[in-house]
Amino acid sequence: MAQWEPISDALYATQIHHCDLCGKMLVRRLWRVEYDGKSLKFCDERCEGTWFDYWLPRYGEAHGFTGNKD
Amino acid sequence: MQTEKPIDSVTLTIINNYLVNTCREMGLAMMKTSYSSIFNEGLDFSCVIFDRDGEMVAYAEFCPAQIGAILYTMQWTIAEIGLENFKPGDVVMHNDPYRGGCHMPEHTVIQAVYHNGELYGFIGNIAHVTEIGGKAVGGFAADAKEVYQEGLRLPPVKIIREGEPVEDIWKIILENHRTPRTSWGDFHAMLGSLNVAERRLHQLLDRYGFDEILTAGKQLMDYSETRMRAEIRDIPNGEYQFDDWIENDGVVPDKRYRINCTVIVRDEDILFDYTDSSPQARGPCNCTYGVTASATFNAMLNITDQTIPRNSGCYRPIQLIVPPGTVVNVKHPGPSVGGNSEIHERIVDVLFGCLSYAVPERVAAAAGASACNFLFGGMHPSTDQYYANYHIDGCGWGGKATGDGNHTQCPINGNCRNTPVEVFETRYPWLTKTYRIVEDSGGHGQHRGGCGSERVIEALAPEITVSSFMDRHETGAWGLFGGQEGASGAVRIRKNGDDRWRTFSEVYGTASPNKFADIQIQAGDEVRIVSPGGGGYGPPENREPSEVLDDVREGLVSPKEAQEVYAVTLVREAGDWRVDEGATADLRRERGIS
Numbered sequence: 307m308a309q310w311e312p313i314s315d316a317l318y319a320t321q322i323h324h325c326d327l328c329g330k331m332l333v334r335r336l337w338r339v340e341y342d343g344k345s346l347k348f349c350d351e352r353c354e355g356t357w358f359d360y361w362l363p364r365y366g367e368a369h370g371f372t373g374n375k376d
Numbered sequence: 377m378q379t380e381k382p383i384d385s386v387t388l389t390i391i392n393n394y395l396v397n398t399c400r401e402m403g404l405a406m407m408k409t410s411y412s413s414i415f416n417e418g419l420d421f422s423c424v425i426f427d428r429d430g431e432m433v434a435y436a437e438f439c440p441a442q443i444g445a446i447l448y449t450m451q452w453t454i455a456e457i458g459l460e461n462f463k464p465g466d467v468v469m470h471n472d473p474y475r476g477g478c479h480m481p482e483h484t485v486i487q488a489v490y491h492n493g494e495l496y497g498f499i500g501n502i503a504h505v506t507e508i509g510g511k512a513v514g515g516f517a518a519d520a521k522e523v524y525q526e527g528l529r530l531p532p533v534k535i536i537r538e539g540e541p542v543e544d545i546w547k548i549i550l551e552n553h554r555t556p557r558t559s560w561g562d563f564h565a566m567l568g569s570l571n572v573a574e575r576r577l578h579q580l581l582d583r584y585g586f587d588e589i590l591t592a593g594k595q596l597m598d599y600s601e602t603r604m605r606a607e608i609r610d611i612p613n614g615e616y617q618f619d620d621w622i623e624n625d626g627v628v629p630d631k632r633y634r635i636n637c638t639v640i641v642r643d644e645d646i647l648f649d650y651t652d653s654s655p656q657a658r659g660p661c662n663c664t665y666g667v668t669a670s671a672t673f674n675a676m677l678n679i680t681d682q683t684i685p686r687n688s689g690c691y692r693p694i695q696l697i698v699p700p701g702t703v704v705n706v707k708h709p710g711p712s713v714g715g716n717s718e719i720h721e722r723i724v725d726v727l728f729g730c731l732s733y734a735v736p737e738r739v740a741a742a743a744g745a746s747a748c749n750f751l752f753g754g755m756h757p758s759t760d761q762y763y764a765n766y767h768i769d770g771c772g773w774g775g776k777a778t779g780d781g782n783h784t785q786c787p788i789n790g791n792c793r794n795t796p797v798e799v800f801e802t803r804y805p806w807l808t809k810t811y812r813i814v815e816d817s818g819g820h821g822q823h824r825g826g827c828g829s830e831r832v833i834e835a836l837a838p839e840i841t842v843s844s845f846m847d848r849h850e851t852g853a854w855g856l857f858g859g860q861e862g863a864s865g866a867v868r869i870r871k872n873g874d875d876r877w878r879t880f881s882e883v884y885g886t887a888s889p890n891k892f893a894d895i896q897i898q899a900g901d902e903v904r905i906v907s908p909g910g911g912g913y914g915p916p917e918n919r920e921p922s923e924v925l926d927d928v929r930e931g932l933v934s935p936k937e938a939q940e941v942y943a944v945t946l947v948r949e950a951g952d953w954r955v956d957e958g959a960t961a962d963l964r965r966e967r968g969i970s
Contacts, residue, residue, distance in 0.1 A: 322475065324707070328696055329698035334455055356695065361651075365651060
């Protein structure tokens with residue numbers, strides 16, 4: 307399942323939302339994708355496509371589904 | 377309503393030149409009216425024009441470190457504030473590194489331009505403000521562990537509302553800077569450049585018409601995209617990987633951080649994947665997304681045709697994967713001040729390394745890649761006023777297929793000019809005792825790496841607070857295709873009365889010998905900054921003996937290295953050097969060099 311989702315944070319919520327593929331900041335809205343029990347956020351369908359076609363087969367679960375290294 | 381009619385190429389060229397020259401004029405206005413030497417001597421800023429869709433239509437070639445950052449700071453700020461919330465005469469400022477900025481000192485200003493009541497687009501600039509508060513004078517806390525130590529962080533806020541300054545915001549900003557008068561002057565130089573651009577845009581729109589100029593912008597971007605795609609088609613399809621290492625982060629001793637990129641070329645598209653880079657560091661060697669994007673675009677613009685108009689169209693075929701939480705895309709609250717100034721050029725080197733497998737004739741060996749960031753400030757003994765300065769030194773650039781690397785030049789990300797010794801000594805309480813090119817510091821090669829420099833300065837004020845963020849002090853810049861490594865750099869101190877140079881770690885116990893902040897030195901103490909040389913390109917023995925002779929005459933290569941590395945024997949006669957043809961031929965035969 308995938309859909310646009312508005313970003314609406316409280317004034318005190320200072321975190322930045324990043325695309326789970328390209329790492330760009332997400333502003334105002336994000337492209338939410340549910341996959342294999344994970345909730346992923348992307349800039350748009352292009353990043354989602356690259357994630358499925360390139361990133362997932364290459365890195366997959368070894369990287370915890372995103373390159374995010376927290 | 378935009379016209380569908382294609383604009384002829386002559387008119388398109390005139391409009392493009394007009395827009396680019398407007399951006400250049402913005403920069404000149406900033407140079408001539410600013411207060412700080414990093415503005416008026418260093419030119420550490422960039423100026424842009426965007427259309428109303430948030431696409432960059434023109435850019436002036438000042439500071440490549442900002443070419444990606446300003447693209448995103450503009451687009452994301454417009455999106456965050458909302459197009460509907462911009463009014464004529466509004467100016468927005470921000471320096472948030474997590475919102476596309478390069479690092480905290482870099483401030484962006486953005487203004488919407490309305491022509492006869494209709495929105496044309498946006499004008500803006502991004503510039504390095506010398507002093508922004510925080511724990512270290514000069515806004516460069518090289519041992520910061522979080523963004524809150526790096527200075528005053530501004531989200532996008534209106535500092536001018538419908539033409540009137542928002543005084544409450546100005547008070548907050550200036551109250552938090554150590555040198556508010558300088559900040560005030562530099563900010564007004566930035567605002568003045570917006571006035572220049574607005575005036576020029578109105579003249580252009582009046583002359584050619586609103587729809588024509590909007591259409592021209594779109595066609596210019598399409599043209600740049602077409603040309604960039606053609607350039608990428610010339611790169612062989614394939615997957616190319618390379619990495620390099622940051623020596624330490626200023627906080628954790630002796631821990632290195634990997635910058636890794638896989639470049640994938642598929643016909644006319646190119647992907648840069650940084651997934652295998654190290655997790656973000658505790659200290660401020662992290663890059664923001666804007667820095668990594670800038671470095672990627674910078675590398676691409678360096679290996680492609682220089683005549684492609686610089687606008688958003690250039691970047692359309694380029695896709696980036698820069699995972700957050702890594703050393704190439706810092707997440708809140710990680711610090712990042714050194715990522716822009718020192719690590720950007722290392723990323724460019726990594727990309728040159730990747731592309732050296734595909735287009736060896738277009739790339740350079742690694743550069744010294746250090747801006748030798750040295751910050752200082754305190755109370756000036758002559759004025760009794762607080763002062764601060766961001767000082768940079770050039771390094772050697774890498775040799776390339778077409779020639780030697782440049783000597784002692786600001787790294788590829790900065791394109792900044794150095795501050796002349798006379799200006800430096802007039803403004804700040806230092807005496808310059810040595811400033812010279814370091815012999816044999818360029819990596820030897822058929823095309824030699826550029827040499828680094830040595831600068832020795834003596835403190836004249838009773839006390840000066842200094843900070844440093846430098847790298848390439850342990851390993852030199854790598855060479856390519858048989859070219860040798862460049863010499864590494866150094867920063868040292870000799871306390872008044874001491875008889876030798878020591879690292880700052882030895883004297884002050886800093887975690888890193890080259891990344892430290894807030895060290896108080898006293899009058900008579902000397903600081904020595906040695907910038908790294910660039911790597912060589914191609915085997916040294918392929919260098920023509922006549923070129924080696926020139927190198928020795930100019931003090932770039934020693935006679936000893938000429939003999940040992942280049943197999944060229946020189947003799948000195950009547951105060952000049954000449955090649956000993958016979959001895960050189962014997963030496964080359966002995967070593968099997970044809």
